[in-house]
Amino acid sequence: MISIRDRGLLYGDGVFRTILARNGKAQLWHLHYIKLKQDCAALNIPCPDSDLLSGQLNDLLLRQPEGVVKLIVTRGEGKRGYAMPTHTESTIIWDISPLPAYPTDWATQGIIARLCQIRLSQQPRLAGIKHLNRLENVLAAAELNDDKFAEGILLDVDNNVIEGTRSNLFMVSHGKLVTPGLSQCGVAGVQRERIINWVIQNKMPLQIREVGLDEVMHADELFVVNSVIGLWSIRELEQRRWSGFPVAKQIRLHLEDADGLPVSVTVS
Amino acid sequence: MISIRDRGLLYGDGVFRTILARNGKAQLWHLHYIKLKQDCAALNIPCPDSDLLSGQLNDLLLRQPEGVVKLIVTRGEGKRGYAMPTHTESTIIWDISPLPAYPTDWATQGIIARLCQIRLSQQPRLAGIKHLNRLENVLAAAELNDDKFAEGILLDVDNNVIEGTRSNLFMVSHGKLVTPGLSQCGVAGVQRERIINWVIQNKMPLQIREVGLDEVMHADELFVVNSVIGLWSIRELEQRRWSGFPVAKQIRLHLEDADGLPVSVTVS
Secondary structure, three states, X not given: OEOOOEHHHHHOOEEEEEEEEEOOEEOOHHHHHHHHHHHHXXXXXXXXXXXXXXXXXXXXXXXXXXXXXXXXXXXXEOOOOOOOOOOOOOEEEXXXXXXXXXXXXXXXXXXXXXXXXXXXXXXXXXXXXXXXXXXXXXXXXXOOOOOOEEEEEEEXXXXXXXXXXXXXXXXXXXOEEEEEOOOOOOEOOHHHHHHHHHHHHOOOOEEEEOOEHHHHHOOOEEEEEEOOOEEEEEEEEOOEEOXXXXXXXXXXXXXXXXXXXXXXXXXX | OEOOOXXXXXXXXXXXXXXEEEOOEEOOHHHHHHHHHHHHHHOOOOOXXXXXXXXXXXXXXXXXXOEEEEEEEEOXXXXXXXXXXXXXXXXXXXXXXXXXXXXXXXXHHOEEEEXXXXXXXXXXXXXXXXXXXXXXXXXXXXXXXXXXXXXEEEEEOOOEEEEEOOOEEEEEEOOEEEEEOOXXXXXXXXXXXXXXXXHHHOOOOEEEEOOEHHXXXXXXXXXXXXXXXXXXXXXXXXXXXXXXXXXXXXXXXXXXXXXXXXXXXXXX
């Protein structure tokens, strides 16, 4: 339970992380903490200390070693009104849910995705941040009203392709790995960052830029990533079909390396 | 206290009202309920019954007859993930804060406002709704870092003038009352609606449309309204000064008529 005066509830004034826990270990915790700290800084929310959070996370995983961990950090309570309180004590919230049971062929054979009708708004001050203002994602997810659709692909108001409803998007196009830039909208997830860094370190061709729908529909490969699903190739999107996924397979091998890779650059 | 699994906290998946209570009476409650119901419908959130809410509100005002009442209705709890649960039980939250102590000359002599730097994003699916995704308002309010500024005026990404950080904006220009249209962003408040209806019923000239900054700076009068402040004329905005406010005075007389007026049309 949290206070009804917490700004996380009143204004969505907070940030969160979704973390996969297996065998009592939080996957990619160090990357999640770095991103949490960046997101808190972007909203001027004091970020709880790494040791404090690690200790709380360990206690949680001792009780329940497997599941999807949600960590929320809000600006805490304050006086009535939008103005940020002068002295804030951030609220820390932990929760854990059972591991989701996705059909196994989604990871191996790819998923069917659809294009969402809703367009993401552009707000550079909030772009990239995993904050608690997620009504656009709620409306987008409501468009996936058929179980056959594993994910929905979102465009922004300028018809740039941005991301999935709960994932980041990559495509392989003309021999290059391409992922949409997130300077105007979208959430920059840690799996996206891992892939970007791995590709850069391996000197593979990469572009982070505006992506049009036409290009997506003509891509050689498409895949979505997040911390819970890992990587899903898209095998069908609005009548267009793909198969094979050689680049995605190579990247998935890397993502499944549980130790991950150090983060040397940050791209958003 | 509310559950940490409430979608109001997790996604800002809910709507709210801010209601002025005086002498044990909630001002304009019937208008607030109509707007609550419209906002719930826009997000497909089941709206609690009017009698239920009225009863809870009366109980609250018996204990504390004066203050600013906040009513929040969220989509309630559901499974992990953005998708709306099939069966939802809305969460109802009531809170009451002391009446704010604004300088008395703000209502009589007008306020000093500033232009905010942040631009409102455009999202027609959420425009007009008083929902819980309010990070833009939080960032805007943070720009009012000097007590002399009573309000901040917000433009959208296309540089249309939209509203105040917590109020709706009107101007008098070439003998007409003008208020920005809210089809792309902004919150359509009940005081704005009252004024629109009163002006229409009195066959006074009114325009609801796109408004540019240049027009605002050349207006004959400017004022902001909401349910708590009532009406504040703007006497200074970025070096431009106004005085007199004859139209605002006339409208304030109407707003202070405690019975209000029936709502016959809805404009957003």
